Amino acid sequence: MSGLATLETGLLLGLYALLAGIWGVLWGLAQFRQTQICGRSAAAAYGLHVLAALTIILWTPLGFGWKSLIVGSSLVFLAIPPMTWRLLQHTHQKEGSEHDRQPSQYSSRIVARL
Amino acid sequence: MVVDDPAFWRAGAISTIAVMSVVLIMLTIDSLAAISPGGSHVPPYTVINQHIDYKFDSNRGFDVPVISGAEPLFGKSLDEATAAALIDRGKMVIQSRACIDCHTFFGNGAYYAPDLTKAWLDPDWEGWQAVTGTDTREAAMVKFLMDPEQYRTWTRAMPNLGVSEEEAQSLVAYLKWMAAVDTNGFPPNFNQIEKRQ
Amino acid sequence: MYRSQTLALKYFSAAITLFGVMTITGLISAYYYLNPDFLLGILPFNIAKILHINTLVMWLLMGFMGSIYWFLPAELGRETAGIWAAEILFYVFCAAVAVVAVVFIFIQYGGSNEAALWFINQGRKYVEAPRWAALGIVVIMVVFAYNVIGTAIAARKTTGIITVLMIDLIPLILLYLIAFPAISNMSADLFWWWWLVHLWVEATWEVLIGCIMALALMQLLGTSRRIVETWLYIEVALVLGTGILGLGHHYFWIGTPNYWLTIGGFFSALEPLPLLGMVVHAVYDAGAQHMKTTNRPAFYWMMAEAFGNFIGAGVWGFMITLPQINLYAHGTQWTVSHGHFAFWGAYSCGVISVLYLVLQKTRNLAFVDGPLWKWSFAALNLGLVGMTGALLVSGFVQAFVERAIGGSTLNAFISGQENAWFVDGMVARFLLALVFTAGYVVLVWDVLTLGRRAPAVAAVAPAQ
Numbered sequence: 122m123s124g125l126a127t128l129e130t131g132l133l134l135g136l137y138a139l140l141a142g143i144w145g146v147l148w149g150l151a152q153f154r155q156t157q158i159c160g161r162s163a164a165a166a167y168g169l170h171v172l173a174a175l176t177i178i179l180w181t182p183l184g185f186g187w188k189s190l191i192v193g194s195s196l197v198f199l200a201i202p203p204m205t206w207r208l209l210q211h212t213h214q215k216e217g218s219e220h221d222r223q224p225s226q227y228s229s230r231i232v233a234r235l
Numbered sequence: 236m237v238v239d240d241p242a243f244w245r246a247g248a249i250s251t252i253a254v255m256s257v258v259l260i261m262l263t264i265d266s267l268a269a270i271s272p273g274g275s276h277v278p279p280y281t282v283i284n285q286h287i288d289y290k291f292d293s294n295r296g297f298d299v300p301v302i303s304g305a306e307p308l309f310g311k312s313l314d315e316a317t318a319a320a321l322i323d324r325g326k327m328v329i330q331s332r333a334c335i336d337c338h339t340f341f342g343n344g345a346y347y348a349p350d351l352t353k354a355w356l357d358p359d360w361e362g363w364q365a366v367t368g369t370d371t372r373e374a375a376m377v378k379f380l381m382d383p384e385q386y387r388t389w390t391r392a393m394p395n396l397g398v399s400e401e402e403a404q405s406l407v408a409y410l411k412w413m414a415a416v417d418t419n420g421f422p423p424n425f426n427q428i429e430k431r432q
Numbered sequence: 433m434y435r436s437q438t439l440a441l442k443y444f445s446a447a448i449t450l451f452g453v454m455t456i457t458g459l460i461s462a463y464y465y466l467n468p469d470f471l472l473g474i475l476p477f478n479i480a481k482i483l484h485i486n487t488l489v490m491w492l493l494m495g496f497m498g499s500i501y502w503f504l505p506a507e508l509g510r511e512t513a514g515i516w517a518a519e520i521l522f523y524v525f526c527a528a529v530a531v532v533a534v535v536f537i538f539i540q541y542g543g544s545n546e547a548a549l550w551f552i553n554q555g556r557k558y559v560e561a562p563r564w565a566a567l568g569i570v571v572i573m574v575v576f577a578y579n580v581i582g583t584a585i586a587a588r589k590t591t592g593i594i595t596v597l598m599i600d601l602i603p604l605i606l607l608y609l610i611a612f613p614a615i616s617n618m619s620a621d622l623f624w625w626w627w628l629v630h631l632w633v634e635a636t637w638e639v640l641i642g643c644i645m646a647l648a649l650m651q652l653l654g655t656s657r658r659i660v661e662t663w664l665y666i667e668v669a670l671v672l673g674t675g676i677l678g679l680g681h682h683y684f685w686i687g688t689p690n691y692w693l694t695i696g697g698f699f700s701a702l703e704p705l706p707l708l709g710m711v712v713h714a715v716y717d718a719g720a721q722h723m724k725t726t727n728r729p730a731f732y733w734m735m736a737e738a739f740g741n742f743i744g745a746g747v748w749g750f751m752i753t754l755p756q757i758n759l760y761a762h763g764t765q766w767t768v769s770h771g772h773f774a775f776w777g778a779y780s781c782g783v784i785s786v787l788y789l790v791l792q793k794t795r796n797l798a799f800v801d802g803p804l805w806k807w808s809f810a811a812l813n814l815g816l817v818g819m820t821g822a823l824l825v826s827g828f829v830q831a832f833v834e835r836a837i838g839g840s841t842l843n844a845f846i847s848g849q850e851n852a853w854f855v856d857g858m859v860a861r862f863l864l865a866l867v868f869t870a871g872y873v874v875l876v877w878d879v880l881t882l883g884r885r886a887p888a889v890a891a892v893a894p895a896q
Contacts, residue, residue, distance in 0.1 A: 149719070
C-alpha cells in the first residue's frame with residue numbers, strides 16, 4: 122500500500138466508524154423527539170456511513186476479506202441501535218412504573234438540553 | 236422472554252470467554268514455538284556470526300531478513316552458549332537503561348527516538364564510521380553507544396547512560412540478532428526505497 | 433460511614449494526586465519535543481515518560497480500588513473484611529509509589545544486572561517499577577482480592593456484580609505476574625508483555641470498570657439491579673468476546689506468525705460494535721432519565737465515559753487496527769493519539785464520575801452542580817480531544833514521511849520529526865496539554881471546595 126493510500130484508508134476507516142456512532146446517537150435522539158428532522162438526520166448519518174463504506178470498498182487497496190468485514194460491520198451497525206433500544210425498553214418495562222423509562226412529555230425538552 | 240433473564244447473558248458471557256480463552260491458549264502454544272530462538276520466525280542467537288540483509292520477497296509481498304555467509308561480529312565467531320550469554324547481557328542493558336522509554340523495538344515503546352528493529356542494518360552507520368574514526372559498523376556503534384553526547388546525531392541528543400565497552404558490544408550483538416527476526420515486513424520499505432532507485 | 437468508605441476517600445485523594453503527577457510529567461514529555469535540551473542530563477525524556485505512564489496506571493488503579501472500597505460495604509451490607517490490613521497497605525502503597533518515584537528521578541539507572549531490575553528500574557514499558565515494588569503491588573492486590581472475597585464470605589451473600597468482580601480479580605493478579613521476568617528474546621518478552629498490557633487494559637480493567645459503572649449507575653440513576661446486571665453480562669460477553677483475541681493486533685510485527693494479521697485485524701475490527709451499543713445505552717439513559725439527576729457532574733462524566741470510549745477506543749482504534757494501515761501507523765504519534773483518547777474515554781472519565789458520586793455522599797449534598805465542574809469538564813475534554821487531534825496530524829505526517837516515503841531508517845525518522853506539519857502538531861499538542869492542565873487544576877479546586885462554597889451550592893436548583 123502506498124503512503125498516500127495508507128493515510129486515505131486510515132482516515133476513511135475512522136470516518137466510517139465515527140459516522141456509525143453519529144447514526145447511533147441520532148437514532149436514539151429520534152426515538153425521544155419523534156420529529157422528522159431527527160429521524161432524517163439519523164438516516165442521513167447512516168447514508169454517509171454507507172458512502173464511507175462504499176468509498177472504502179471501491180477506492181482503497183484493502184483485500185477482499187477486509188472489504189467483506191466492512192460490509193458486514195455496516196449491517197451490524199445498522200441493527201445495533203434498534204436492537205439495543207428494544208432490549209433496553211424490554212428490560213426497563215419489566216421493572217414496572219417505579220423505573221419507567223418510557224419517553225415522556227419531558228423528554229424532548231430534556232434531550233434538547235443535552 | 237429469555238433476553239430479560241440475566242442468567243441467559245451470564246451463560247453467554249461465560250461461554251464466550253471460555254471459547255476465546257481456549258483459542259488464545261492454543262494459538263499461544265503455536266506462536267511460542269515459532270518465536271523461540273531457532274523457531275520459524277526468530278533466528279538462533281548464533282545468527283550474529285552471519286551476514287544479515289533485509290530484502291523484498293515477492294512471494295510474501297514484503298521485506299524479509301535474508302541470512303547468508305559468515306560475518307562474525309567483532310571478528311570473532313561465537314559458539315551457541317557464548318552468543319546466548321551476549322544476547323542475555325544485551326537485553327539486560329536494554330532493560331536497565333530503559334531504552335524502550337525513548338525508542339521502540341518492533342514498534343513497541345516510546346516514540347521520541349528511532350525504532351531499533353532494524354537499526355543494525357541502518358545505512359547511516361557507514362557515515363558514522365568516518366565520524367567515529369572506526370572501520371567497521373559494529374565498532375562505530377560501540378563508540379556511539381559509549382558516548383552518545385559526543386556523537387550527537389541531531390537536535391535530540393541521546394543522553395550518556397554510562398554504557399561500558401562490554402555492555403555496548405552486547406547491545407550491538409542484540410541489535411544484530413533482532414534485525415534477523417522475521418517481523419512480517421515491519422518496518423515497511425526499510426532501506427529499500429533508496430536501493431530500488 | 434464504614435471504615436472501608438473512609439479508606440476509599442484516601443484512595444481517591446491519592447488517585448487525584450497521581451493524576452496531577454501524570455499531567456505534569458506528561459507536560460514535561462510533551463515539551464521535550466519542542467525543546468530537546470530541556471532538562472537533558474537532569475531528567476531525561478525516558479524518565480519523564482516512565483513517570484507519566486506509570487502514574488497513569490497507578491492513579492486509575494487507585495481510583496478503581498477507591499471505588500470498590502466505597503461501594504462494597506453498602507452492596508454487601510457489612511464492613512469490608514480485613515479492612516485493617518487494607519488501611520495499613522494504603523500507606524505502604526503510597527510510600528512505595530513515592531520511593532519508586534524518587535529512585536526514578538534521582539538514580540534513574542543501574543548497571544546491566546539483576547540488582548538494577550530489583551531495586552532501580554525494570555525498563556519494560558508500563559511496568560518499569562523495580563521488582564520489589566512490583567511485589568508490593570501483588571501483595572496489595574492480593575489483600576484487595578481478600579477484602580472483596582472475604583466480605584462476601586462473611587456476609588454470606590454475593591450479588592451478580594460482586595461475583596463478576598471476584599472472578600475478575602483473579603486474572604488481574606495473575607496477569608500482573610508477567611511484570612517480573614526479564615526474557616532475553618524480545619519477541620517472547622513482548623508476546624507475554626502484551627498479555628499483561630492488553631489483557632489488563634482491554635479485558636480485566638474493562639470488566640472492573642464495568643462493575644464500578646454498574647454500581648455507580650444504581651446509585652446515580654436508581655437503575656434496578658436486574659437491569660445493570662443484565663447489561664454487565666452483555667458487556668462482559670461482547671467486550672471479552674472481541675477483546676481476548678483482539679490481543680492479536682499487537683502480534684502483527686513482533687516476530688509472531690502471520691496468522692495473527694488476520695485474527696488480530698478481524699477481532700479488533702469488531703471492537704467498535706459493542707461500544708456503539710454502549711453509546712446508544714447512554715442516549716437512552718440520558719433521555720429516559722428526564723435529567724432528574726441530583727449529581728450533574730457525575731452524570732456528565734458518565735456520559736463522557738460512554739462517548740469517549742466509543743470515539744477513543746472505537747473510532748481511533750479502527751483507524752489503525754487493520755494490518756495494512758497498522759504497518760505504517762504502528763509506533764508513530766498516530767498510536768499515541770489513540771492511546772490518549774482510549775484511556776481517557778474508557779477509564780478516566782468513569783473514575784471522575786464515581787469521585788463526584790462519593791463527594792455527594794460524604795459532603796451530604798442534596799444536589800451537586802455549580803460552575804466549577806463545568807469549566808473543568810470543558811477544559812479537560814477540550815484539552816484531551818485537542819491533544820489527540822494534534823497528535824493525529826503529527827502521526828499522519830510520521831506515517832507518510834518516515835514510513836512510506838523515507839523507508840523507516842534513522843534519516844527517515846529525522847525527516848518525519850523535522851517536518852513542519854509534525855512540529856506544528858507537537859506545538860499544538862503542548863498548548864492543548866496546558867488547557868488540559870488548567871482543567872485539572874479547576875477539577876481539584878472543585879473537588880476540594882464542593883459543598884463548602886455555601887452560596888454556590890445554595891444557588892443550585894434541582895436540574896428538572
